[in-house]
Amino acid sequence: MAIVIYTVLKEFFVEIHGHAVKARILSPVHDANTFTFQISLFFKSKSAADANEPASTFTSYATAERHLLSYLEDFQNTLDLGGEVAQGSNF
Template sequence: MSAVIYTILKEYFVEIHNHPVKARIMSPISDENVFVFQTSLYYKSKSHLDANQPASTFTSFANAERHLLQYLEEFQNTLDLGGEIAQGSNF
């Protein structure tokens, strides 16, 4: 499998229930029309066994940013309602 090199376009730093979360929007250098986001922590809902990982590929920076901010809000809401942070998902 070949390596993919990304350009980091924007980074966010937030704190959710005393957990520092770093998030970034990136684009592969080989395709400037693809955008992905990544977070340093993922939330785990009590009703799911696996971490709720965000959709990862978007066709515009604005869509990636909108989905990332929505994901961070859902993360906060999940922890407010008693959800947990998934283990081993740091970058």
């Protein structure tokens, strides 16, 4: 298994319903055209047994940032409607 080293391009710190959520936009050191994001907590809706964990890569920073902000908004909306918080990435 190859080791991938990432560069953290931007970090966000938000509070959603009293839960501190940390998020990062990352890019592999060897590939400046690939971006992903990582979240410290995930959300579960009332109808889903599993947490909604984002697992996508993007070819532009702007697209990754837009998807991250959309995920955070969905997180807020899900908790507003009675969803739950699940543990996410430890970083």
